[in-house]
Amino acid sequence: MGELLQVETAQEALKNQEYTQALVDLLFQLADDDFILAYRGSEWLGLAPHIEEDVAFSSMAQDMMGHAVMYYEMLEELGVGKADDLAQLREASAFRNAILVERQNGAGGYNDDPHYDWAYAIVRSYVYGLHKKVRLESLLKSSYSPLTLISRKMLTEHRYHLMHWQVWLKQLANSTPDARARLEAAIAKVWSDAGELSDLGPNAASITGFGLIEAEATLREVWLKETQAIFEAANLSWPGEPGAAKERGRAGEHTADLIQALATLSEVYRIDPAASW
Amino acid sequence: MAQVNEHVHEHQEATCWELLQEVKDPEIPVISMVEMGMIHKVKVESGVAYVEVLPTFVGCPALEIMKKNISEKLVEGEGINEVQVRFVYDPAWTSDRIALDARDKLKSFGIAPPPVGFQPGDTWEVTCPYCDSPYTTIENLFGPAACRSILYCKHCKNPFEALKPIY
Numbered sequence: 315m316g317e318l319l320q321v322e323t324a325q326e327a328l329k330n331q332e333y334t335q336a337l338v339d340l341l342f343q344l345a346d347d348d349f350i351l352a353y354r355g356s357e358w359l360g361l362a363p364h365i366e367e368d369v370a371f372s373s374m375a376q377d378m379m380g381h382a383v384m385y386y387e388m389l390e391e392l393g394v395g396k397a398d399d400l401a402q403l404r405e406a407s408a409f410r411n412a413i414l415v416e417r418q419n420g421a422g423g424y425n426d427d428p429h430y431d432w433a434y435a436i437v438r439s440y441v442y443g444l445h446k447k448v449r450l451e452s453l454l455k456s457s458y459s460p461l462t463l464i465s466r467k468m469l470t471e472h473r474y475h476l477m478h479w480q481v482w483l484k485q486l487a488n489s490t491p492d493a494r495a496r497l498e499a500a501i502a503k504v505w506s507d508a509g510e511l512s513d514l515g516p517n518a519a520s521i522t523g524f525g526l527i528e529a530e531a532t533l534r535e536v537w538l539k540e541t542q543a544i545f546e547a548a549n550l551s552w553p554g555e556p557g558a559a560k561e562r563g564r565a566g567e568h569t570a571d572l573i574q575a576l577a578t579l580s581e582v583y584r585i586d587p588a589a590s591w
Numbered sequence: 592m593a594q595v596n597e598h599v600h601e602h603q604e605a606t607c608w609e610l611l612q613e614v615k616d617p618e619i620p621v622i623s624m625v626e627m628g629m630i631h632k633v634k635v636e637s638g639v640a641y642v643e644v645l646p647t648f649v650g651c652p653a654l655e656i657m658k659k660n661i662s663e664k665l666v667e668g669e670g671i672n673e674v675q676v677r678f679v680y681d682p683a684w685t686s687d688r689i690a691l692d693a694r695d696k697l698k699s700f701g702i703a704p705p706p707v708g709f710q711p712g713d714t715w716e717v718t719c720p721y722c723d724s725p726y727t728t729i730e731n732l733f734g735p736a737a738c739r740s741i742l743y744c745k746h747c748k749n750p751f752e753a754l755k756p757i758y
Contacts, residue, residue, distance in 0.1 A: 366741070369733055369741075370733035373734075373737055376737065377648065377649065377650050379650055380649040381650065383649075463683070464649070464680050466680070466683050467649055467680050467683045468649060471649065474733070474755065478733070
């Protein structure tokens, strides 16, 4: 695209149907990624390794949930539906999050003998966080001005999440053989899904064509380069090219884990949508 | 007539700013939202006060309380019948927006103020709000509110909180 338009408001975006469609598709990816991972984070409440971590993890989940709200509100402004309904009433097939964020935290359930995997929580949060940073930095140059403004704000918060996971990764990587072995197993598990993070979905060409965000290959290259440097600094071997699950979350294909998550998180809202919190 | 209106609005806006000094940050009751640098604009037109607020954190659960407190306070103003509060992200709130004299109030409340003019790559060094010792450690980047961290002073042996540099 030679000349890119800069779109200042939702009203302006709505004048161009194709632009609106690309924007809506991207916003669902951004919103659903943060929303579902924030939900998985909230499922650690009371289960984190120590009380300070419990505070930290729930703070980060709260920040991410706040980011998801902003994206859902942008969708509401574009006439897609009420933000709360978008979060709580859609079927799994309407979600556009990557499979990585919907995976359960480990064996068992939150209310049913949880044997969650802390190493997986660290690696998933950090790898996702590193990708999110690259995505937000790219959105600073988005053709949709409301996205550039909110990305600037989110980055100020997000850098603290990265610092936090950085400490955990380094410490576990240089700790006991058991810690290191668990960390490596978690990396392998995360890595088998992580490749989907920079997938922009079936409408990718339009999303990047309208200058909403940079191309998948660019996002991926920057993200992998930065992640590799961090792995090396932590003395971890580089797992190579990331894989992707057989389901494609960006196209609305999901695992039973997402269905479980949605059923739990929307239970109260579905009983009484008018309940005030 | 237009000029008279203009004058009335200016006067009402000044009143609003004064009233807003009384609206405290719900999580730090010693300083006002004005001192926190969170009030971006106040405009009054035909009895309606429009207030633009800059959130410190996007997902801060206190935002709705702030909105309510602002509305309840401003309708006390003469000729203000309605208040509309809007959260905006341009400019982005940064910790440099906190008023200089409000920083001492934060200290008196046991919260170390954020550094002024913090740049990416700077090291965040925090002195104890009780004894001014630089001999402190971060216990947890994340505290009881999104904007705060938990620290410990190895000199006077007090735990304390610090406002994160947001830049």
